Amino acid sequence: MENKSHNYDAANIKHLEGLEHVRKRPGMYIGSTSKSGLHHMVWEIVDNSVDEAMAGFANKINITITKNEEIIVEDNGRGIPVGTHPKFGISALEVVLTKLNAGGKFESNAYKVSGGLHGVGASVVNALSDSMKAWVKRNGKIYYAEFYNGGQTLKATEVIGSCDPNESGTKIQFHPDYKIMEKIKFDKDIIIDHTKQIAHLNKGLLVTVSDHRDNSYQEFQYENGIIDYVLEVNQGYKSVNNDVIYASGEYKYKNDLDQSDIIIGVEVAVQYLYDLYRPNIISYTNNILTNEGGTHVSGFYDAIMRLINSYAQDKGYFKNDSEKFTRDDLIEGMTAIISIKHPDPQFEGQTKAKLGSKDARRAVNEIYSTTLERFLNENPDLAKKIIDIAITARKGRIASNAARDNARRKNAFESGGLPGKLSDCSTKNAEISELYLVEGNSAGGSAKMGRDRNTQAILPLRGKILNVEKTRQERVFENEEIMSLITALGTGLGDTFNINKLRYHKIVIMTDADVDGAHIRTLLLTFFYRYFKPLIEYGFIYIAQPPLYKIQQGKIIEYAFNDQQKEEIISKLNQNNKITIQRYKGLGEMDPEQLWETTMNPQNRKMLQVQVEDAYHADRVFEVLMGENVLPRKEFIESNAKYVRNIDL
Structure with missing residues (x-):
């Protein structure tokens, strides 16, 4: 100090x-x-x-x-x-x-x-x-x-x-x-x-x-700073390099206006994992989390693409230039923390989610390049393992692109490009259109019959969809249920994604109020978060809240969404007359009219809008709950068990 x-x-x-x-x-x-x-x-x-x-x-x-x-x-x-x-x-x-x-x-x-x-x-x-x-x-x-x-x-x-x-x-x-x-x-x-x-x-x-x-x-208090950060994030995973690659330094240059010294502090910590099939890049500027990355992250990408490709070429890994690694090949399985301290950072937009300062790109590129080059030359065995991960990622990328192209061609020949099992709504106005994702044909049948056909579309899903958190991309795009959903949304995916082409401004996950239903909800939310995050950020994803109980006394019928509400309704009824209580185990137990009145009618229904206020925390939760590693998941469940309600065992 x-x-x-x-x-x-x-x-x-x-x-x-x-x-x-x-x-x-x-x-x-x-x-x-x-x-x-x-x-x-x-x-x-x-x-x-x-x-x-x-x-x-x-x-x-x-x-x-x-x-x-x-x-x-x-x-x-x-x-x-x-x-x-x-x-x-x-x-x-x-x-x-x-x-x-x-x-x-x-x-x-x-x-x-x-x-x-x-x-x-x-x-x-x-x-x-x-x-x-x-x-x-x-x-x-x-x-x-x-x-x-x-x-x-x-x-x-x-x-x-x-x-x-x-x-x-x-x-x-x-x-x-x-x-x-x-x-x-x-x-x-x-x-x-x-x-x-x-x-x-x-x-x-x-x-x-x-x-x-x-x-x-x-x-x-962390004496090792972002090195400890990386190790904490990667807890429970199998690491390639046990010792985190760490770069630290200052990038200095003269201000063109007054020739004063501009000093940018740079810290980068990197660890590769065998059992993570996506990158985990977390970046900061002056302690501000930059969710959308920016120039400091671009400088990091510049360094790894130039140096690892150069190293691999020198070692004879490439037959020709077309085999060189892309950025996505090189960051699969990587956790990286990038933190810079900048005297006058320029951000894009009001939220400070993306850094725009051009000098930050040069700063991170220069500082990390020095460390990475030394690491590759001094650790040939680890360098080979990192390149092997990139080769596997490259094969997966090629297979994924082929699977996606095949799926697009296949969908183009189906009914107007839409999945055959989609019961679409008649309106083409996306702002009032709703897509209900339901589990199985039973609930799907009731939903189709009870819906407002003008504004509500139904897409039944067969069983539990793929857990994308621990599945390589090529398998994701080969999955029929996921491709049906992607096609129904209409936005495209990846480089072709266009949110203005979204066909429904309410995408409603409507599953049973039991353990299986909760699992399907989590699988779908994981899919949307990993592949269609803008749909969550724009507030287009909802979770339906079907009632847990039907309470009937004579001609009086009321619905309760939790145990407390059930008791309140019962207390107001005539205790001398018979009260019938039905607990819904699944949406399929409701007839179309009941499903409409309780869960789909805009006048009566209850829905939760999915929001992400803390993207880093949400990212970690999905990783813990849906990833390969049991230990972090066990710790999470034990520490959050007191918040669990209405689990149907």
Whole structure:
């Protein structure tokens, strides 16, 4: 940790614009007022502490969830400046917490690298909180300020005590304003997942999470940083290289405008696996997860394609250039963590999901190339194993393309290119069209007879579809059930995918409320997540909620979707007359009219929209639940068993 004497005072705090619209349009600043937005508020405060750590001024961050659903974030950094701001005439602490886009990270001499949302974090969180308190330790004194009702000052900055002159840091406590935010509780698991990522990406940083609601405490510190990250992600898999390939360094060049030094920090950690049939590439820029990759990932691909192809050619693996490996050949079975620290990253779009900085491509290419070239030359046995995996992947790619082409040609000769067992709807308006995926002919028959033929299509699936998580692509495209589904969707796949050609804007998974039905739902969700992820991201995938019980007393018929609802319905009926309770074991037990009224009628039905708020976490869950390895799956089930409901044994 660097000496904390580095100049960081009120003059470093620069203000850009007001805070007026935050409470009126919170989605512009934190994405939503739901669960993801609520936790985004936590990240905005935590990011400021992480910035202090990245700059070398902090090595510990404590996160606390109180019983009253408050969040406390404390670090041992330099402490937010408390001197009077030259422009506003109030303390710099109050400027940071009440003025939008006011933050030290806008001044190049305060931070070299920063995460967060351009420094707006603390003030936005204040705007969306009904209470915020701040403590700062600086210069042997403890300063305090308090705010209420969206950033209004309750107590201006004042000295409330003294501390050791060598102590410094910031503590922020806030409570969300439930007049704006949805009244939901903080999810400890989400906070812990994010906290672990921060600790992995900042080698040696200690991050703790205390939850006063259940008196739990966890701490995370990784002396090996992203090497430990890769090993944790790959737990339970059979590795090719037990020692993770690790590259680290700085890429320097001169700024064309003022000839100042631009320094980009690069870290890459890679491990190959025998029993993973897809890549697992996770990338970050300044601790921000870049789900869609970007230029830093492209630089990584440049390095592996150039060096591994060159190495393989020198060793005589290719008869001609057509046998050279593609990018997809070289990343199958690979887990890679790519983390860069950039002084001025340029992102594509508002979500920061994709990095656009061109210099990041050169930086990662150069740093990883040096390490990879040395690894290949010094480890010929491991290099051969990696090339063997690429050869197998190349064969699979060729077979997969052939299977996909054959399936397309076959489908082109069927009824209008659509699967024969699809009972399509009559409308061609995709916005009002619905595709129901049902298990077997029994439920399919009731659904066909009970549906609205104008807007609802039915595709019966025979048995459990393929588990794509542990199946090579060529087998996926040879599977009749999957190809029927792909054809019915109409979007194409892979390079030919076009979401504008989607034939239905509601794709409804309608399975029985038992273990087999749950398994089929999971198989279908795994398929959509791995091969049609945009359909989930655009909100087109739904899960039908059929009732569990039919409750009848004379002519009175009601349906219950869970045990609690069943008991409530029964309690309201005449207890002196006979009450008949039927538990539905499957959709096939319902007649068409019942299925329509309870599960398919837009006026009455209940459906869950499938959403992915945390793509990394979702990716890991699918990998654990549907992959080859038993140990991670067993641990997941044991730790989540308390959340399971309505399992039909």
